[in-house]
Amino acid sequence: MATAYGPDTQDRRHQGAGPGFGANSPAKTPVKHFLPAPLRAPLEARTWRELLYALLSFPLATTAFVFAVTMTSLSAGLLVTFIGIPVLAVGLAVCRGFGALERHRARGLLRVEVADPEPVRGKTGGVMSWMGAILKSGVSWRHLLYALLHFPWATFTFVVAITFWSYGLAALTYPLWFWLFPVFGGQDGLQLYGDRTHQEYLDSPAELAVTGAIGLALVLAAPWIVRGLLSVDRLMVTGLLGPSRLASRVSELESDRGVVVDTAAADLRRIERDLHDGAQARLVALAMDLGLAKEKLADDPEAAARMVDEAHGEVKVALQELRDLARGIHPAVLTDRGLDAALSAIASRCTVPVTVEVDLDSRPAQAIEGIAYFTVSELLQNISKHARATRATVDVWRAADRLMLQVTDNGRGGASPAAGGGLAGLTERLDAVDGVLVVDSPAGGPTTVTAELPWRG
Structure with missing residues (x-):
């Protein structure tokens, strides 16, 4: 099933405000030879x-x-x-x-x-x-x-x-x-x-x-x-x-375990920071406003009513922040309806039109499904911020015991999984579960990022 998503009106002024889509270095120009290889x-x-x-x-x-x-x-x-x-x-x-x-x-x-x-x-x-x-x-x-x-x-x-x-x-x-x-x-x-x-x-x-x-x-x-x-x-x-292969595998698993631990710790710090700076601070202010409204209830009922009404608005904002935070941890739509609906949801929030095609006859393991979701989410965010693209596609399919993801855009290219970039973090996260990330992004585009994950259904 293929579905196109995107806002009806695009604000082109903010596209390309940063470096190329994950780009850290210009693409290498192939060396030209005057003689064929045998000569x-x-x-x-x-x-x-x-x-x-x-x-x-x-x-x-x-x-x-x-x-x-x-x-x-x-x-x-x-x-x-x-x-x-x-x-x-x-x-x-x-x-x-x-x-x-x-x-x-x-x-x-x-x-x-x-x-x-x-x-x-x-x-x-x-x-x-x-x-x-x-x-x-x-x-x-x-x-x-x-x-x-x-x-x-x-x-x-x-x-x-x-x-x-x-x-x-x-x-x-x-x-x-x-x-x-x-x-x-x-x-x-x-x-x-x-x-x-x-x-x-x-x-x-x-x-x-x-x-x-x-x-x-x-x-x-x-x-x-x-x-x-x-x-x-x-x-x-x-x-x-x-x-030996066993020793290499043990070393690889130890490195992957370190990546998983570091990623989990970073996620916990992010959640704690978002709760402390967002919903928690808003709820503290809400409690103070309700306390003041309670004090004014007898003396000035109209002012108390206005304060309660403002507090009601704050409650709605706090609930939205908590929903956004929960979506960042693990979206409910992914748990309830799978990758097709979850990827369609994030595609609809992208600043460029996105065509999503998911061809899966069953669902992979929850952990793999979550990694696939966040991988596509981050790639679409990169496209929105840096690619200067006018359209993008997301393809998901199964090949034997592997889950394949491919995100393509017609932007300016130059993406590179070099150390320190966003694609490098994705590469480490996929590598921790025996996944692979391949980036094909020549200068001038288009950019194609292919991710391969174990199925583990």
């Missing part, structure tokens, strides 16, 4: 970073592999004595050191953002406690596994990278240095074939051109081949050297 790849800094990573991987992986095999074998041979346990613990600790180096290399050269795992901490702080902790740590054993598995792959990648780049560059530049053979080597050029009766050299202009073309093909293919091989390195670094 510019050999000239890009990324290609040379990846080649350096592949070249450094061989000696580092060899060192780590030799150390891991040596310490593992030595500790296994000494397990019949107590010495094998500390040898194994030291070996695992050094493997974790190699892992830290690999993470730094991956961040610097491959631009892979992999978090550091939790450090090993013993319960009592002693040497025995430390050894027990490092032996029980799954992260330590994954670092050992990385040292064993990375060596053969790093060797293969090193050989392939060296072969393609060296042969490619040599063949590409062969027309420039083939003259060395007749001058200093005593032969016509690079020999392709030779026996007692026949020799074949690359020395004619056509052969030089074909050799250069083959070299160019190898040079153009080398970056993509190395990049494909290093995708395995990326998977190994993130899968074996980063924190």
Whole structure:
């Protein structure tokens, strides 16, 4: 069901009084390239970073592999004595050191953002406690596994990278240095074939051109081949050297719990402030006015009646403030009639015409429903204040086990979920319940904000 809402007359003078709809920085202009990606790849800094990573991987992986095999074998041979346990613990600790180096290399050269795992901490702080902790740590054993598995792959990648780049560059530049053979080597050029009766050299202009073309093909293919091989390195670094999924999930839940606690505390402070400055102050004044009216009732009934009438008006205002406050906590229409009616209500209060379309065959969990309501409410408030839009749409639908929200306006764009903005707060609130907020807002508009929430019906 699609419904359009909006005031009949719009006051355009107040639109655009603030910065762009959630904008904190201008939209980034895409970089224009004169060469297509296959041709510019050999000239890009990324290609040379990846080649350096592949070249450094061989000696580092060899060192780590030799150390891991040596310490593992030595500790296994000494397990019949107590010495094998500390040898194994030291070996695992050094493997974790190699892992830290690999993470730094991956961040610097491959631009892979992999978090550091939790450090090993013993319960009592002693040497025995430390050894027990490092032996029980799954992260330590994954670092050992990385040292064993990375060596053969790093060797293969090193050989392939060296072969393609060296042969490619040599063949590409062969027309420039083939003259060395007749001058200093005593032969016509690079020999392709030779026996007692026949020799074949690359020395004619056509052969030089074909050799250069083959070299160019190898040079153009080398970056993509190395990049494909290093995708395995990326998977190994993130899968074996980063924190485990369980540890990442625990850390994420702890962060989300902190966001929920902070949000709840901020909401409680807001409610307390609104009650103290609004309805409570008005009710105190009302009580004083009624007290004065009571005193004047016998002496001046007409003045008392006027004061009672004014107090009646104050009661109506206080009731409206309390209704608004209750709506800000959890609107009754949302509880009674669901998202369709609740979103239609807030759309009708927006300063621009809003089309609302809700396609839900059932209702999600109350908590998810409330977050969806307040998300759309804040996005529509941003549109009213900052977007300079003339129309907006709100779409709500269900996709498998996810509740999808999309708010679009034809305003000036430039919205950004950067830290400190309103969209950043929405992002944190949605993230606390495993939700996602995606902002697409190029400069000049239009702006599309998509929110994804778990259904949890």
